[in-house]
Amino acid sequence: MSKKKIISVENLKKYFPITKGFIFTNVIGNVKAVDNISFDILEGQTLGLVGESGCGKSTTANVLLGLEPPTSGQIKFQGEDIAQFSKTQLFSFRRNIQAVFQDPFRSLSPRKKVKQIISEPMSVHRVGLREMQYERVMELLSLVGLSPEHAELYPHEFSGGQRQRIAIARALSLNPKTIILDEPLSALDVSIQAQILNLLIDLQKKFNLTFLIISHDLAVVEHISDNIGVMYLGILAEIAPSDKLYSNPKHPYTVALLESVPIADPDAKVEVSLEGEVPSPLNPPPGCRFHPRCPKAKAECKKTEPEMKEITSGHFVSCHLY
Amino acid sequence: MASQKDILLQVKDLKTSFFTKKGVIKAVDGVSFTVKKGEVIGLVGESGSGKSVTSLSIMRLVPQPAGKIVSGEILFKNENLLNKSESEMRELRGNKLAMILQDPMVSLNQLLTVGYQIGETFKYHGKADGSLLTKCINILKKVKVPSPETRVNNFPFQFSGGMCQRVLIGTGIANNPELLIADEPTTALDVTIQAQILKLMKDLQKEINASIILITHDLATIAQICSKVYVMYGGRIVEKAPVKDFYHDPQHPYSEGLIKSVPVLGKRVKRLYAIEGQPPNLINPPPGCRFEPRCSKAKKVCSQKYPPEVELKKDHQVSCWLYS
Ligand SMILES: Nc1ncnc2c1ncn2[C@@H]1O[C@H](COP(=O)(O)OP(=O)(O)OP(=O)(O)O)[C@@H](O)[C@H]1O
Ligand SMILES: Nc1ncnc2c1ncn2[C@@H]1O[C@H](COP(=O)(O)OP(=O)(O)O)[C@@H](O)[C@H]1O
Ligand code: SF4
Ligand code: SF4
Ligand SMILES: [Mg+2]
Ligand SMILES: [Mg+2]
Numbered sequence: 311m312s313k314k315k316i317i318s319v320e321n322l323k324k325y326f327p328i329t330k331g332f333i334f335t336n337v338i339g340n341v342k343a344v345d346n347i348s349f350d351i352l353e354g355q356t357l358g359l360v361g362e363s364g365c366g367k368s369t370t371a372n373v374l375l376g377l378e379p380p381t382s383g384q385i386k387f388q389g390e391d392i393a394q395f396s397k398t399q400l401f402s403f404r405r406n407i408q409a410v411f412q413d414p415f416r417s418l419s420p421r422k423k424v425k426q427i428i429s430e431p432m433s434v435h436r437v438g439l440r441e442m443q444y445e446r447v448m449e450l451l452s453l454v455g456l457s458p459e460h461a462e463l464y465p466h467e468f469s470g471g472q473r474q475r476i477a478i479a480r481a482l483s484l485n486p487k488t489i490i491l492d493e494p495l496s497a498l499d500v501s502i503q504a505q506i507l508n509l510l511i512d513l514q515k516k517f518n519l520t521f522l523i524i525s526h527d528l529a530v531v532e533h534i535s536d537n538i539g540v541m542y543l544g545i546l547a548e549i550a551p552s553d554k555l556y557s558n559p560k561h562p563y564t565v566a567l568l569e570s571v572p573i574a575d576p577d578a579k580v581e582v583s584l585e586g587e588v589p590s591p592l593n594p595p596p597g598c599r600f601h602p603r604c605p606k607a608k609a610e611c612k613k614t615e616p617e618m619k620e621i622t623s624g625h626f627v628s629c630h631l632y
Numbered sequence: 633m634a635s636q637k638d639i640l641l642q643v644k645d646l647k648t649s650f651f652t653k654k655g656v657i658k659a660v661d662g663v664s665f666t667v668k669k670g671e672v673i674g675l676v677g678e679s680g681s682g683k684s685v686t687s688l689s690i691m692r693l694v695p696q697p698a699g700k701i702v703s704g705e706i707l708f709k710n711e712n713l714l715n716k717s718e719s720e721m722r723e724l725r726g727n728k729l730a731m732i733l734q735d736p737m738v739s740l741n742q743l744l745t746v747g748y749q750i751g752e753t754f755k756y757h758g759k760a761d762g763s764l765l766t767k768c769i770n771i772l773k774k775v776k777v778p779s780p781e782t783r784v785n786n787f788p789f790q791f792s793g794g795m796c797q798r799v800l801i802g803t804g805i806a807n808n809p810e811l812l813i814a815d816e817p818t819t820a821l822d823v824t825i826q827a828q829i830l831k832l833m834k835d836l837q838k839e840i841n842a843s844i845i846l847i848t849h850d851l852a853t854i855a856q857i858c859s860k861v862y863v864m865y866g867g868r869i870v871e872k873a874p875v876k877d878f879y880h881d882p883q884h885p886y887s888e889g890l891i892k893s894v895p896v897l898g899k900r901v902k903r904l905y906a907i908e909g910q911p912p913n914l915i916n917p918p919p920g921c922r923f924e925p926r927c928s929k930a931k932k933v934c935s936q937k938y939p940p941e942v943e944l945k946k947d948h949q950v951s952c953w954l955y956s
Contacts, residue, residue: 362822504893504906533895537678570827571854576875584824
């Protein structure tokens with residue numbers, strides 16, 4: 311059975327202008343945070359996005375969430391371009407796409423009680439009467455493994471893991487189809503990370519949720535994702551089903567990234583496989599933007615930017631070697 | 633037992649608390665361990681378990697006025713650091729005892745050039761003879777900052793996170809310390825840069841033969857460069873083990889759970905093992921084992937009395953009632 315595409319991103323670009331001057335501001339350049347990426351997310355599945363800091367993962371998430379307008383390109387929700395949506399369609403789209411962010415300490419308003427935090431999206435979208443909202447809060451608390459008395463407490467009275475549970479409950483409150491998770495585990499301890507990861511997987515099964523998860527921890531992403539996209543300096547270097555990406559990475563950057571992951575085993579020593587630092591997205595190298603660090607770079611790589619090619623079913627790579 | 637002259641640092645029953653309006657936070661509550669010359673020790677534990685406070689206590693840099701070392705001894709080369717005057721401590725810090733902090737962007741002064749900040753460490757310790765600039769450039773070379781001759785005049789904001797961390801490591805090792813404490817030196821960095829920094833630390837450690845205490849919650853980092861692991865939980869050390877024993881045969885239920893809960897790349901499992909429950913509250917901790925509320929193997933005695941440390945074999949000790 312082929313699954314439905316729930317979100318399609320086509321040739322998405324997001325540039326941030328860099329300006330100079332106070333009164334007469336001139337645009338002197340663009341940070342090409344996201345520079346022409348395309349991918350699909352299938353209903354009920356998880357797409358993981360990985361890549362070094364500043365490569366554009368969060369920007370992609372923010373554009374999908376409507377927090378930033380795209381510079382160009384299309385975002386389709388269930389096959390329809392969201393730019394063409396009417397007000398009511400847009401409103402329902404927003405209901406269906408919710409988010410959980412990295413820092414549970416900052417993403418919850420400190421002056422609100424947990425019950426207010428969790429019911430906030432319901433109030434914004436005018437869903438249900440107050441009593442019904444309260445019932446829903448109780449239901450959500452138990453879904454994420456918290457108890458009813460937690461409803462009356464403030465965020466600072468919780469540990470990091472518990473706060474992330476609150477954020478997940480809030481994201482679930484409107485029964486969204488999709489949840490975007492931007493580094494949801496990075497602020498948590500190892501023993502708590504496993505709890506939250508298990509919770510996310512359980513909730514996904516239960517409600518047929520679609521996830522886009524962003525993380526710098528490749529093992530975490532592998533654990534939860536059906537497909538994984540590897541970003542580098544604003545582009546998608548490679549996107550493939552998880553098992554293929556890990557067992558048979560094609561892009562030299564993916565290969566290096568996988569080799570650099572420290573392994574929790576004293577018998578396995580990690581090699582330094584990538585020298586040099588990530589170049590600035592203000593001025594990405596010409597041609598393939600990975601070429602200054604790429605061990606396999608050819609003359610062609612310095613001149614022309616490789617295009618995304620599907621090398622086996624569902625496995626896409628942007629590299630002149632293929 | 634190690635002979636006395638191999639031992640560089642010996643911490644004995646250290647207790648450090650924070651006296652706050654909410655009560656006394658027993659951040660470090662009876663910690664003892666030794667570090668031998670040239671040894672790389674990994675100190676692991678969840679956030680709030682007392683790792684940083686332990687290291688700040690060794691440096692005598694516990695935040696004032698709330699924080700206070702309540703009791704214990706910290707013997708560095710057989711001298712109790714707790715009896716030293718502030719000026720004697722200043723003499724040691726950045727010299728024989730050095731520390732690298734968690735966040736490179738915060739630890740470096742954004743308004744001073746990188747070269748100036750490295751230079752300070754030399755000047756302070758009276759080693760500013762002649763060619764200070766050359767020395768700074770040499771440090772940048774040592775930590776592999778590209779084009780050190782021009783970079784020495786840059787400000788920290790002109791450096792990436794990885795390069796700032798290199799500079800900090802550079803200032804840390806500038807005076808060939810005997811003990812280097814590194815608190816989460818790679819946590820804020822990307823995996824590719826992490827691998828570079830770990831390699832650098834490993835190489836430098838060999839070169840200057842320093843002892844290192846590496847603090848992290850990342851088990852993979854520990855596996856890469858440490859020879860021994862000390863596991864902290866709720867202000868105490870619950871297990872001390874050679875690195876291989878720790879990963880292949882952990883004895884304390886918390887260590888065991890910790891290792892099982894890390895997802896392993898390329899070895900996807902249906903469901904991750906997770907230690908249920910929340911980390912302990914360090915205000916009025918219960919008298920027994922701090923891990924008891926989350927432990928699946930807990931017995932009656934566990935909630936009543938703190939378990940004594942027992943030696944299972946050479947260099948492998950554990951504090952848990954399952955073993956005594
Ligand atoms: N300045 C302070 N004032 C009050 N309490 C403090 C202070 N610094 C630390 N603590 C408390 O001491 C305990 C141990 O803190 P510590 O910073 O050593 O933990 P850690 O293991 O290093 O955690 P992390 O991994 O988050 O850095 C915690 O309960 C913390 O809240
Ligand atoms: N509001 C903004 N203004 C200017 N540059 C930005 C802004 N937001 C992000 N960027 C830049 O875009 C790039 C990608 O950022 P981001 O998507 O946040 O990276 P990631 O999440 O992968 O760490 C970075 O170089 C970042 O500095
Ligand atoms: S296109 Fe060339 S430089 Fe880029 S990753 Fe492929 S081989 Fe390397
Ligand atoms: S002392 Fe008891 S509660 Fe603590 S870890 Fe051992 S068995 Fe578990
Ligand atoms: Mg981000
Ligand atoms: Mg700390």
